[in-house]
Amino acid sequence: MKTVGKHLPADERREVTVATVIELAAEQNPTDITTAAIATRMGLTQGALFRHFPNKAAILQTVMSWVSTQLITRLNKATKGTASPLAALEAMFMAHVDFVIQHPGVPRLLFGELQRAEKTISKDIVQELIKHYSEQLRRLIEEGKAVNELDPDLDPEGAAILFIGTIQGLIMQSLLAGNVGHIRKHAPRVFTIYCRGIRRAQ
Numbered sequence: 001m002k003t004v005g006k007h008l009p010a011d012e013r014r015e016v017t018v019a020t021v022i023e024l025a026a027e028q029n030p031t032d033i034t035t036a037a038i039a040t041r042m043g044l045t046q047g048a049l050f051r052h053f054p055n056k057a058a059i060l061q062t063v064m065s066w067v068s069t070q071l072i073t074r075l076n077k078a079t080k081g082t083a084s085p086l087a088a089l090e091a092m093f094m095a096h097v098d099f100v101i102q103h104p105g106v107p108r109l110l111f112g113e114l115q116r117a118e119k120t121i122s123k124d125i126v127q128e129l130i131k132h133y134s135e136q137l138r139r140l141i142e143e144g145k146a147v148n149e150l151d152p153d154l155d156p157e158g159a160a161i162l163f164i165g166t167i168q169g170l171i172m173q174s175l176l177a178g179n180v181g182h183i184r185k186h187a188p189r190v191f192t193i194y195c196r197g198i199r200r201a202q
Contacts, residue, residue: 013052016042017059018066025105030112035059057120064113064125067106072132074099085144086199089137089163090191096167097187104180107171134160141198150198159198166194 020041024033035056039049053059078095079088100107113123137160144150170190174182 010052014062015066017049017052018063021059021063022067022103022105022109025108025112026103027105030105030109057122060109060113060120060122061125063109064122064129067103067110068125068129068132071096071099071129075133075136079140084149085140085147086149086195088140089144090195092137092140093163093167093191093194094187097170097183100167100171101180101184107168107175130164133164137163144198148200151200154198162197163194166190 017038020038021033024030024037024041035046035049035053038059039046042049053062074095075092078091082088082091110126113120113126116123134157138156141150141154141156141159145152145154145156170183170186171180173186174180
């Protein structure tokens with residue numbers, strides 16, 4: 001059980017709550033996570049938890065906002081100083097993989113939100129994340145075409161979809177295998193195959 005100080009500042013309490021939800025999501029179906037379970041893992045009462053969040057939906061919104069901000073920040077950091085658009089794409093690919101390995105509960109939460117039939121703020125945040133991610137990929141792909149590094153006939157939107165879908169496929173297989181660490185083992189080889197499909201012919 002993770003015991004949390006009873007008098008933490010609001011921002012710090014929210015950070016700990018986010019970490020707790022992601023931790024729980026790595027262990028069980030995210031839809032089964034209750035506010036009682038979150039409070040128990042944190043060593044708090046539900047009442048103490050509700051002083052910072054009015055309900056479970058508000059907790060999930062905070063978690064999704066954190067995930068979106070953290071992933072985009074990591075992707076941006078990964079591309080800085082790269083030698084070429086293709087090198088930037090590889091850096092993004094591996095940064096995303098490393099983020100999932102560090103936070104294995106995140107993909108479960110994201111997939112869970114996207115599977116919801118109803119419209120929620122959390123689902124909107126995830127969709128906006130994917131939109132921003134895809135736009136960043138398309139820009140890099142267009143840059144790669146402009147400098148003759150990538151196939152001039154390459155469809156940027158299709159290549160961006162395949163990029164994200166490839167990572168999602170690796171994640172799904174690792175979840176089925178019960179070992180998220182498998183992603184790091186297979187990711188470089190998988191990216192090499194992806195790279196062959198988009199690179200300009202020599």
